[in-house]
Amino acid sequence: MAGADVCPEQTTTATSRTAEIFKSFKEFEETKSRLEEGTCTKYNGIHKEADFGKENIQPSTEKRMYFHLTGVPFDGSPFQLVGTKVYECHLGKDRNAAAKDKYHAQRQAQSLEDHAFQARRCSVQTTKKMNCPVQFTVYHIIKFPDDKFKIDKDTDARRRKASKDLKKAIDQKPSSVQATVQFHTCFPTLTEHKNHPTVGEVAELREGVDERVKGRIRTLALNGVKDIREMRRHLDAYVNDDLFKEQDLPPTTRRRYNPTDKDIRNNMDKSKDRIKNSKEDQCNVQVMCNRLQSYIITVDVKCKN
Incomplete structure (x- = not known):
């Protein structure tokens, strides 16, 4: 198909968020840590594609060329998407709710059996999760900033031609193609957080x-x-x-x-x-005994199985 190498129109932008670009994943993590520290927030990764964050990823003629994505604004230069990673507020959705419900049901069933002597505690709140909807995505891309592959207008025909010329150059002489690694994201604002405080002592205690x-x-x-x-x-x-x-x-x-x-x-x-x-004490004792036998030859160390 003629347009198979080019991403279709994707220009959705996050309201009131500012797009940021980082030269490395380490630089992104440092910025995220400063943001979390300054706003009493915490963001956990919930999904990561296989190649995200890997070093020494090379351009490929097999991958699609993009010119813009949600979170990666159009600047005329083509790029290839290496992978994405999604983060969410640590007070977001409880993703282990089903496992917790199953565990509590098992505990309840065991407590009803004869000779059941299990310590029980009254827990007012079984999870810290508050269903906060805040999420954001980090895009790991390889950008090709060479002027000869740039387009000044975002049209299907120009994207298709630039993509074709760039893939031809990569196929013939990869070293001649200028490429830079970038990480793009839009950090959420405090006003996007829901169902929990973001300032004051309560927010500080939830950090x-x-x-x-x-x-x-x-x-x-x-x-x-x-x-x-x-x-x-x-x-x-x-x-x-x-x-x-x-x-x-x-x-x-x-x-x-x-x-x-x-x-x-x-x-x-x-x-x-x-x-x-090992998590089994008997296995740990056996390993320690084996080590002692190798270090102290003259001592006969035996472990009861």
């Missing part, structure tokens, strides 16, 4: 824990810190002396830098799980 703080907790746990109160003292020193040295300290209500006891305990447990060979 996710900062990745740097999580990393500090796991490092300290691996180095022998086991008590939550001791861990909190280390975290206070880390936030005061490293993250906010010679700066105004964040309020204590900001969960991002002042995690709850449960946050600390969960991250300490994750650090321990990472160094385990």
Whole structure:
């Protein structure tokens, strides 16, 4: 088909959002982190295409040429889409609702059996999710900014001709084609968030824990810190002396830098799980015994199966 190499018209734009361009995925992540920190928000990835974020992706004559997409405005230069990744507010849709309902049904059935002695807690809210509709997409593209492939008017005929000429050049001599990697997105505004506050103490208490703080907790746990109160003292020193040295300290209500006891305990447990060979204690004991046998030849170490 004549127009198979060219994307059809796609010019939908997000209301009140500003298109932003990044040279690398790392640069995008740094900007996203600053946005989350400044607005007391958190965005989680929910879907990623296979090639998104991969390095050393080369232009291909087999891929379609685009001139604009939702989130990638028209500037006359053709580009190929490597992949996309979708993010949503961390207080969005509960995507594990079915699994949770199944688990609660099993627990309820077990509690009705004879000799059932299960600890039960009354939970007022079973999930933090608030069905916030905010989502945004990141587009990983390879752009071809060479003037000889640019079009000044967005018409089917000009897109088709530029696409054909560009693919011919890639096929004959790929090194002669100028190409740059870009990441395009439109970050959402605070007014788009629904069903939860975005300012004030409640919003601060709903924040996710900062990745740097999580990393500090796991490092300290691996180095022998086991008590939550001791861990909190280390975290206070880390936030005061490293993250906010010679700066105004964040309020204590900001969960991002002042995690709850449960946050600390969960991250300490994750650090321990990472160094385990198995979730089964018997398997871990067997592995440790095998290691001891290799290190201490003279000691007969036996493990009861």
